Amino acid sequence: MRADRLVSLVLLLRQRGRLSATTLARELEVSTRTVLRDIESLSSAGVPVYAERGRHGGFALLPGFRTELTGLNHDEALALLVAGSRRGAQAFGLGSALASAMLKVVDALPEHHRDTAAGVAERLLIDPETDLLSRRQDAEEVPEPIVAEVRRAVFAGTKLRIRYAAADQPAKWRTVDPIGLVTVRDRGYLLATRSGADRTYRLSRVFAATALAEPARRPERVDLDRAWQERGTRFQTGGDTITVLARVNPARRDEVVSTALAVLAEETDDDGLLRLKVTFQDSRHAEWALWQLGTDAEALTPQSLRAGLRDRATAIAATYEAST
Structure with a gap:
């Protein structure tokens, strides 16, 4: 060093x-x-x-x-291979190496x-920390010793013991077979299997990690892009996710896409507005995302989402109607 x-x-x-x-x-x-x-x-x-x-x-x-x-x-050398995304290098603990x-x-x-x-x-700036509206894009911080151990197990093909806290749950120790690392929107993920079942772990929720000597049980070759897409599909179609059909001002399309889990369909209506079929994490997530767009978006389905947005707008209108 x-x-x-x-x-x-x-x-x-x-x-x-x-x-x-x-x-x-x-x-x-x-x-x-x-x-x-x-x-x-x-x-x-x-x-x-x-x-x-x-x-x-x-x-x-x-x-x-x-x-x-x-x-x-x-x-x-590894940092240069992932240098297509400067923040990707940061997410995998390779910023200083890059x-x-x-x-x-x-x-x-x-x-x-x-x-x-x-x-x-000096004339090129890629992926700055803030956008034109001064919204900061904060990358999740993962301690270097932890991400270094995770990398070591992934590259060496050995089992990995991690202390991991799932959402709203206390941290627990578990031993996994690491497959690969993925970074999405400044968030790093570990793709692995546990007892033969696919698992995805967010690196920021790993509180300790130790690469073991025992060889991992995993395929010799892996298509990470395909594996990520398959896991994403399973996530979007399971649990409490909600599918929304909405009409959106084209100028606000990117805001919808950036907050949604997935875009299932997209077409343009005769009046120029986009008709988007998108998936959100749950009804609360969907209501929050569309509320940010004001009159530039209208939820068509499900009816429960329309009712939630209407009730919120009615309550706000009543508040200002009553004010002096």
């Missing part, structure tokens, strides 16, 4: 020039004291790093210095390509 950090420190100085100890500490996710110790170690090893004093001082490398220590380690890997990739480029790539990257 320290060797990787030292390489990352050198690459940061190569690519950005002079940096303060505070900036380096923030980028490397360590204390400033650790940065100072690392600088001293690099200097002792012959790396030409020097300090510049003053208000705008910091640490820098002598011009022209280049290191060939840019080989990717296992986690960095940052380190990208430093190495940039440093390995020829100098003229490196400068161009850095300039282009």
Whole structure:
């Protein structure tokens, strides 16, 4: 770990020039004291790093210095494979590995390509934390030691013991056969089997995890996309889910889709409004979702949902009618 950090420190100085100890500490996710110790170690090893004093001082490398220590380690290579979603890397506990890997990739480029790539990257922002309405998209936090153990069991193909709390239930220990990891809308999930039955666990509800030595009972190959779709279908058609038919302003379609569990059918009426058949977790979820859209959505079925929305609107209208 320290060797990787030292390489990352050198690459940061190569690519950005002079940096303060505070900036380096923030980028490397360590204390400033650790940065100072690392600088001293690099200097002792012959790396030409020097300090510049003053208000705008910091640490820098002598011009022209280049290191060939840019080989990717296992986690960095893995982070690049999931780098299509920066938040996917975060959900699987690979955020710091992704940052380190990208430093190495940039440093390995020829100098003229490196400068161009850095300039282009500054012009692209993918999946920001807030949308245009300033609504923050918070990713679920999973402690690194827990997600590291889960990853280890998934990749090694061994059984996994987890302390897991299902919704509205106390945490319990259970031993599962891990199949794969999935991230959806910043939420990480573990697909597994338990006593031969399919199970899906949200990573944020795992409070402890230990990869065991015993081999997991699972197929040699897996199609995670298909497995996820099958589990989603079973979830949507079971329990207390509710199917709603609604007419929606096309400009608000994405809001419905983002809150619904699934879109079962979609067509456009003659007046341009969309007719959506969607599934919600329960009637309370459906009423909340459509209420957010005001007059831009009308629930056609079920009748119980129409009655719930009408009663809510009537109560609010009565409140303001009575006010002075």
